[in-house]
Amino acid sequence: MSNEATLHSQQEVMHGAHDHHDHEHHHEDNFISKYVFSLDHKMIAKQFLITGIVWAIIGAFFSVVFRLQLGFPDATFPWLESILGHWAKGGRITPEAYYALVTMHGTILVFFVLTAGLSGTFSNLLIPLQVGARDMASPFMNCLSYWFFFLASLVMMASLFVQTGPASGGWTMYPPLSALGDASIGSKIGVDLWLTSMALFVVSQLLGGLNYISTLLNMRTKGMSMTKMPLTIWSFFFTAVLGVLSFPVLLSGFILLLFDRHAGTSFYLSDIFIAGKALANEGGSAILYQHLFWFLGHPEVYIIILPAMGMVSEVLAVSSRKPIFGYLAMIGSLFAICILAFLVWAHHMFVTGLNPFLGAFFVLLTLLIAVPSAIKVFNWLTTIWKGNIRFTPASLFSIGFVSTFISGGLTGIWLGNSSIDIHLHDTYFVIAHFHIVMGVSAFFGMFAGIYHWFPKMYGRFMNNTIGYIHFWVTLIGAYLIFWPMHYEGMAGMPRRYFDYSSWTSFNQFGGLNQFISIVVILVFATQLLFVFNFFYSIFKGRKLTEQNPWKATSLEWTTPINPGHGNWPGEIPEVHRWAYDYSKDGRDFIPQTEPIGPNESAH
Amino acid sequence: MHTMSIQRKKIHPHKYSLWIAMGSITMMFIGFTSAYVVKRSQANWLAFELPHIFWLSTAVILLSSLTVHLALKQFRERNMQRYKQLITITALLGVIFAACQWIGFSQLKNSGLPLNGPVSASFIYVIVGVHMLHVLGGVVALLIMFARAYRTRIRTYSSVPIEVAATYWHFVDVLWIYLLIFLSIAR
Numbered sequence: 165m166s167n168e169a170t171l172h173s174q175q176e177v178m179h180g181a182h183d184h185h186d187h188e189h190h191h192e193d194n195f196i197s198k199y200v201f202s203l204d205h206k207m208i209a210k211q212f213l214i215t216g217i218v219w220a221i222i223g224a225f226f227s228v229v230f231r232l233q234l235g236f237p238d239a240t241f242p243w244l245e246s247i248l249g250h251w252a253k254g255g256r257i258t259p260e261a262y263y264a265l266v267t268m269h270g271t272i273l274v275f276f277v278l279t280a281g282l283s284g285t286f287s288n289l290l291i292p293l294q295v296g297a298r299d300m301a302s303p304f305m306n307c308l309s310y311w312f313f314f315l316a317s318l319v320m321m322a323s324l325f326v327q328t329g330p331a332s333g334g335w336t337m338y339p340p341l342s343a344l345g346d347a348s349i350g351s352k353i354g355v356d357l358w359l360t361s362m363a364l365f366v367v368s369q370l371l372g373g374l375n376y377i378s379t380l381l382n383m384r385t386k387g388m389s390m391t392k393m394p395l396t397i398w399s400f401f402f403t404a405v406l407g408v409l410s411f412p413v414l415l416s417g418f419i420l421l422l423f424d425r426h427a428g429t430s431f432y433l434s435d436i437f438i439a440g441k442a443l444a445n446e447g448g449s450a451i452l453y454q455h456l457f458w459f460l461g462h463p464e465v466y467i468i469i470l471p472a473m474g475m476v477s478e479v480l481a482v483s484s485r486k487p488i489f490g491y492l493a494m495i496g497s498l499f500a501i502c503i504l505a506f507l508v509w510a511h512h513m514f515v516t517g518l519n520p521f522l523g524a525f526f527v528l529l530t531l532l533i534a535v536p537s538a539i540k541v542f543n544w545l546t547t548i549w550k551g552n553i554r555f556t557p558a559s560l561f562s563i564g565f566v567s568t569f570i571s572g573g574l575t576g577i578w579l580g581n582s583s584i585d586i587h588l589h590d591t592y593f594v595i596a597h598f599h600i601v602m603g604v605s606a607f608f609g610m611f612a613g614i615y616h617w618f619p620k621m622y623g624r625f626m627n628n629t630i631g632y633i634h635f636w637v638t639l640i641g642a643y644l645i646f647w648p649m650h651y652e653g654m655a656g657m658p659r660r661y662f663d664y665s666s667w668t669s670f671n672q673f674g675g676l677n678q679f680i681s682i683v684v685i686l687v688f689a690t691q692l693l694f695v696f697n698f699f700y701s702i703f704k705g706r707k708l709t710e711q712n713p714w715k716a717t718s719l720e721w722t723t724p725i726n727p728g729h730g731n732w733p734g735e736i737p738e739v740h741r742w743a744y745d746y747s748k749d750g751r752d753f754i755p756q757t758e759p760i761g762p763n764e765s766a767h
Numbered sequence: 768m769h770t771m772s773i774q775r776k777k778i779h780p781h782k783y784s785l786w787i788a789m790g791s792i793t794m795m796f797i798g799f800t801s802a803y804v805v806k807r808s809q810a811n812w813l814a815f816e817l818p819h820i821f822w823l824s825t826a827v828i829l830l831s832s833l834t835v836h837l838a839l840k841q842f843r844e845r846n847m848q849r850y851k852q853l854i855t856i857t858a859l860l861g862v863i864f865a866a867c868q869w870i871g872f873s874q875l876k877n878s879g880l881p882l883n884g885p886v887s888a889s890f891i892y893v894i895v896g897v898h899m900l901h902v903l904g905g906v907v908a909l910l911i912m913f914a915r916a917y918r919t920r921i922r923t924y925s926s927v928p929i930e931v932a933a934t935y936w937h938f939v940d941v942l943w944i945y946l947l948i949f950l951s952i953a954r
Contacts, residue, residue: 301780370791378783408791416798423893428883431802431890434811447811447886452802459798 193729201311203303204729208310209289210621213614215310215317216281217695223272226265228688233257235681237665237674251329259662260349263332266660267350268324270335271358273603275365276320278468280313282610283407286471287376287400289617293720294394294743296385296736299729301378305371312368316361323357331358334660336457339432339450343424346438355425359418366411366418373404373411385719387739391495392756394718394743395488398495399474402502403467410463410506417456424448451516458509466505468602469569470498472609473540476562478743479612480544482716483559484551485752487744487767490543497536497543504533514582515589523582530580537573541566552747556714557631558616564639565608571643572601575650590660593653596646604642611635614698619713623726624705630697634690641687648676715753718743722757742767779927782934789938792901796942799894800949806886807953813885814954817947818874821895824867825947828902831860832940835909835933842929847916854913854929857936861906868899891950898946902939908932 193202202208229248232241233256240255251261288306292299300306323330332350333341341347342355380393380401420431424445432453433445481488488494510518510526518526544566553559575597579585588594611634618626657670664670712721722737737757745754745767760766806812838853872892875881880888912932 301784305784370788374784374787374791377787378780382777382780382783408787409794412791412795413798416795416802419893419897420799420802423882423889429889429893430883430886431806444883447806447809449806449809452805455805456798456802 201307203299203307205288205292205300205303205306206621206727206729206731208306209285211310212280212284212288212313213621215314216277216285217698219272219276219281219317220691221695223269223277224688224691226269226272228685229257230262230265230269231681231684233262233662234664235678235684237663260329260332262662263334263348263660264329264350264354267332267334268320268330271320271331274335274464274468275362276313276317278602278606278610279464280365280368282606282613283400283403283467283471284310284313284372285610286396286475286613286617287372287404289621290396290720291376291379291400292383293620293723293727293731294397294718295380295383296388296719296732296739297379297383298731298736300375301383302375306375309368309371309375312364312371316364316368319357319361319364323354323361326353326357328352328354330354336454336461337421338457339421339424339453340436343421343432343450344436344438344443345425356422359422359425363415363418366415369407369411373408376400376404377408385736385739388719391492392739392742394474395477395491395494395498396471396474398498399470399477402498403470406463406467406470406502406505410460410467413456414460417453417460420456421453451513454513454516455509458512459506461512462509463505465598465602466501468606469609470501472565472606472613473498475613475616476565476609477544477547478718479558479562479616480547480566481744481746482616482714483556483562484548484553485746486547486551487746487748488543489546489549490539491742491744491767493539494543497539500536501533504529504536508533511580511582511585514585520582527580527582531577533580534573534577537569541570541573556615557626557628557635558612560632560635561608561612561615564635565605565612567639568600568605568608568642572597572599572605576601587656588653590658591653592649592657592659595659596649596653599649600642600646604646608638611638611694616714617720618698618701618705619708620720620723622702622705623708624701625708625713626701626705627697630693634694634697637690638687641683641690644683645680645687648680652676712755717741717745717753717755719756722755781927781931785931785934789935792938793942796894796898796946799890799897800946800953803890803894803949804953806890811886813887815878815880815887817891817950817954818871820867820871820874821947824864824871825943827860827864827867828940828943831857831864832937834860835936839926839929839933842926851913851916854909854916858906858909858913861902861909861936865899865903865906868895871895887954894946894950898939898943901942905932905936905939908935 197203199207202211229244229252232239232244241252242255244252244255244257248257248261251257251264257265288300291297320330328349330350331337331342331354332348333355337355337358341351345352345355380397384393420429423429424432428444430445430448432450433443433448436443436445477488477494508526508530510522511530514523514526548563575593579588579594579597615626615631618624652670652673655669655673657664657673661670665674708725711723711725714721719737719739723731724733739756740759741754741756743756745756746752748754748767749764834853835857838850838857841847841850841853872895875888875891882889882892909932912929915928
């Protein structure tokens, strides 16, 4: 009986049973089914990555434009008018455009790049490959997840072209600016499009998250116990759990906001006067929105950073040729971070009139996160300690990640204290803190992942020299941009001001702001160099000649150089050991597929 | 076409996904009900009786849970005629449930509690309405099951789709009972 016929007969016999065997075969793809509506997790990962890169360029370009305003508040840039039209008449952006750019910059970078672009790419790419699965639990849902993301992207992009412009109330979309269409020009249809886009985005994230969890819990290959999974998979698992539990709460907040905007309800609105005339809204509270928003908002920080932590752990072990230090502690700390991430949202709300007792409670929980975070940092450092480090762009970005995570984490301790936060709230200190820890760090993790797994994605290498330039300019540039902002913030310079130059106390930072803006342009240009390297290398990069170029232990490197849909031709490899057997028993590395010898310890 | 070795899964991935999705949906309603609790403790809160038809709709959805359970049983016994009848009745009960909720909204509105009235009433509309949408999603799933049962060209013997649909249906039932108890007590 042929293999296929056997499968049919098995399915017949097993009807109604809980165990299930899928019919694992794949038809020849045409262009549409291979590149557009692909069901292959690897292609979907590439779709997420390339869409994320496009968004990153747009989001970063917006920051260049508003940094021009902050660095050179009195200068005009005629070329801006040709790009932004009436938003930059005469070469100066208007205050409305400034707020819209800031809002879109935050939205795009937080959600569309660092959430979908980062997690969507690497969870899709690595979960089936590293746990030994043919594909995701539901390839169709996986495809749908990307297309919901793409649709969300289109709607968000469309908001840039409506006459009244995109949303401009900040990426947090706080009411009343977001709840009242007449509050400002950026409160009109731009907010509706923003909310629609985000609803689609949440659906995409939920579809993706369901798949990631189902796949890694349920479809691991033989021998791949939970404690043999690479840390990347653990980090994607906790990220997905955070996503599927916190995004729906955000969605509930958005639904109430939509009702306030269009159905005359008063969930978030009360005692609003416009031109001296009271609106009908009674009994609402904008603080309620903040509770719902930040219940997602804080886990979102970890949704962004956890995948980067997992990938960095992997890259550091591979590049230092040492087993990861404290594997179980790494998993435990991920778990602790995951739990605490849900319990600290109100530290974003210390200045909202929170009960001081409640504030103290949230301070304690917030500071507790420093413990698992410190465990991770300690373990990364001890992993590379006395290692035979290969300084590839991926390993440099991983080390850069640890550096910026420490810097950003330390300033988090300041902001986690309510008494200090009240002084620093809404200043450039906060901007500096979160950009270092969840902007730069997360991007460094993403870059490390791209450089490391690029050969797996495209069967070619990226250019190393460009990679080194990319790393050093970005690392030094990031510190030059955000380090001074801490001092500006401590001096009380507020965020969200379009033009600070008329205040003497803040105008003293004019020179510093010019310097920051110039570095921003330089760093942005370097990212374009990375983009060039990425796309050039897809077609012209040095070809891979061996399956396992980094001499890594994990399963993805046991697939062919250009694996087809289904990942492994023939049998899926069996796993016998954990993923970090480097420099063991006089051997450089031992793949997970190699059985443990008679006199060999598990690890 | 190339054929590869099969991969064994511990639980069917669709069932696994459903359980996680139910956790996710639960979190959304926890979001709504938490918001409700927060608002309830503030000034201007207006307490009122829920429309009585909500109790009738509870009976309808409980009955539908029973019929979907029986439908699954009939499917497993390959009693396809009874299965088709029961799945149709379940879908109809789902539509009747949604209609009851809609009538409840009309009763609320007629008693001077429109959607844009007091926040306590607005919450009822939104929470019950969003639950109703989940029920209607389940109705669509049941109708797909129904259509599949009548399909003559391809016969499906796997009970997984109907098991998934039935579990989801029980979930929206339990969710409604939670919401009803919550809204009745925390008025």
